[in-house]
Amino acid sequence: MSTNFKFCPFCSHSLRWRKIDGRLRQACFRCGWIHYKNPLPVAVGVAVDKEGKILLVRRNVEPGKNKWALPGGFVEWEEDPQEACLRELREETKIEGEIAGLIGVYIQKTKRYGAILAIAYLVRVSKDRIFVNNELKEARFFRKKEIPYIPFSSHRRILKDVERLKSLEF
Template sequence: MPSDNTYCHRCGEILGEERVAGALRPKCGSCGAVVFLDPKLAVVVVASQESRILMVKRDIEPMMGRWSFPSGYVDRGEVVEDAAVREVREETNVEVSLDGLLGVYSREGASVVLVAFAASIVGGSPSAGDEAQAVQMFAADDLPPLPFPNDPEIMADWRRRIT
């Protein structure tokens, strides 16, 4: 199936690529329509209990088999904070209460914008749910290697928040 950016949404012609508003963007050579590609929004949750952090061993790519914070995409129309609580529940079978925003993280050229939250575990028993091979609590000062580029900054922001 072709991507949404293969054909013009106005006239159906095949899109080319042209510099528009300072960036290369899909553009129709026939009618001039420009496609502005929106980033995808994802949530990351650093959920803790007694200085231990909840992590999941990923069962999906990217970084399958690596330990990471519960995370996932925000559905269209979903409240960002609700998505954060949902992702933790789906991946870990744990209920959390969000303690606050850690930050919003983006990188040049990346198609995903991350919204990270600090949270407290308020219920449930940690066990692997959707998209997780395993769930484990780690001491905050003894975490496994963090797999994603923004993870060190997220963790540094979490540490600043608790001190």
């Protein structure tokens, strides 16, 4: 999916490429609109139970259908990213959590959505029963050593950074 436009979304005039602020951008010569492209923010949670196990979800939708991933999703307009993280966790698994801290912020290129900015939080959860919604095949807690392959490079980096934070004993 291309993240470029054919026509100006405000006045429907055709767009041309121009170098603006050091980058080639699409611009409208009629109304002056410039297509500044920014990454899409996604909130991702590393949900940890009392035993230190990490929650992974097996996706039932593309991208990464049938593959394991960290729970998360797009931050809604004007939504606090921490709330987005907890909301996605709740919607996907019915698990309630508490934000324990920021792990980091990561950029990832994707075919479907262009650039994504993943904001990753450490979330403490008490182990309840898990009920997955229809976006997921299953969800379960894994010990560190048992964590299966995750196709999303940003999620792999997040899990590495969690280990780094733990070694600093935060």
